[in-house]
Amino acid sequence: MRKGAKRKRSQKEEEAAPAPAPAPAPDNHKTTESTKPPTRAKRVKASKPESEPEYFEDQRNLEDLWKQIFPVGTEWDQLDKVYGFNWNFSNLENAFEEGGVLHGKTVYLFGCTEPQLVPFKGDNILIYIPAVVAIVSPFPPSDKIGIKSVQREVEEIIPMKQMKMDWVPYIPLEDRESRVDRLRHQIFILSCTQRRAALKHLKIDRIKKYEYCLPYFYNPLQEDELEQSTEVQIIFPAEPKPVFCEFDWELDELQEFIDKLIQEEELSEDQKDAFKEFVKEKVREAKKANREAKEARRKALEEMSEGTRQAIENQKFYKFYPVQTPDTPDISNVKASFINRYYGKAHEVL
Structure with a gap:
């Protein structure tokens, strides 16, 4: 092969290759976008009306x-x-x-x-x-x-x-x-x-x-109610229901008291003897409590100083x-x- 043949062929191929497309003309009417963030308009705060001061009552x-x-x-x-x-x-x-x-x-x-x-x-x-x-x-x-x-x-x-x-x-x-x-x-x-x-x-x-x-x-300067009382509270555990009553050992006669309870069907006939002993025991307890209360008051008065006596009186x-x-x-x-x-x-x- 002769020298120059290859060079001529390459030259012909270059001439046959398509020419590159021309660069587009710049559009002078297109808006250019900015990379900076848009600036916000400042909002004007409305001034609040002054509130009335609150008053609290002192404790x-x-x-x-x-x-x-x-x-x-x-x-x-x-x-x-x-x-x-x-x-x-x-x-x-x-x-x-x-x-x-x-x-x-x-x-x-x-x-x-x-x-x-x-x-x-x-x-x-x-x-x-x-x-x-x-x-x-x-x-x-x-x-x-x-x-x-x-x-x-x-x-x-x-x-x-x-x-x-x-x-x-x-x-x-x-x-x-x-x-x-x-x-x-x-x-x-x-x-x-x-x-x-x-x-x-x-x-x-x-x-x-x-x-x-x-x-x-x-x-102790006054006689206690307990010392004066002659009544006892009676709660007798009878059947079918307990007997609730008050017995005054100075004003009430026990047998009459029991007969009245039986008549009113508050107490049964077969329970009257037990009830009588129950009341007698309560009366003995109450009289003993009265004696003890009087003795306690007498002793308290004997041991009381004059200053304490005046303080109690006042x-x-x-x-x-x-x-x-x-x-x-x-x-x-x-x-x-x-x-x-x-x-x-x-x-x-x-």
Whole structure:
């Protein structure tokens, strides 16, 4: 092959190859996209109108006093109903202010409730009205609780602590940031540490005891009701039902008393002899208790100092009911001076 033939063939192939396409002309009307994010227009915040300042009433220094006091003798399942109304005890709070009946005095407080049918919003409703009893005394009026009911044949007088109750100092709101040991306590309240949540672990009889509790008070300067009483409560275990009655050994003649029970079909004929002996035994027990009570009072008077005697003579009982408000029932017609069978009547009802 001659030189140059290959070169000529390559030249011819190059001439036969298609020419590259021309570059497109730039479109001057096309918008160029920017890589920068678009700028948002700033939103102008509307100015809020200035709100009126809120005012809250200051808590009163003794505002929660009545709620801290245990309402002795109230059924556990009724406690929520007691606190269901917004009761106002400002009269109790004011009593500790200058000019009040409790101002500057050492005071012991316990609570109670009184079920009453009262008018409220057009209806008569049964409510548990709370009341607070204040005892002005330089020392605790008692460290005992009485347990008594119609169903319980025997009255018990036991230490408060057996029922998890005790007198404890009340600390006013303004002093709760202070050290307790530096405070001079003048208000003591009856408190109970029994938790409601733990009631399910107690026996029924133990729970019922709380419902029959009464703050106990004994004044050796006065003859006790027990010393004067000539009545005995009789609960005779007869069949088909027990016999409930009261027998007065000074006013009732026993045989006539029994005959009347048989006539009224409260006692069967074949049980009359057993019933007679039962009543005689109860009378003997009651007379013995009367003698022991008189002897205990005589001994207490002999051992009493003159200072203690004067303090007991100067003790005062005040009973506070809630103040009438539009949110609470009208209780003005059911207020009573009677406290309980141990304390008797209050010197003043407020």
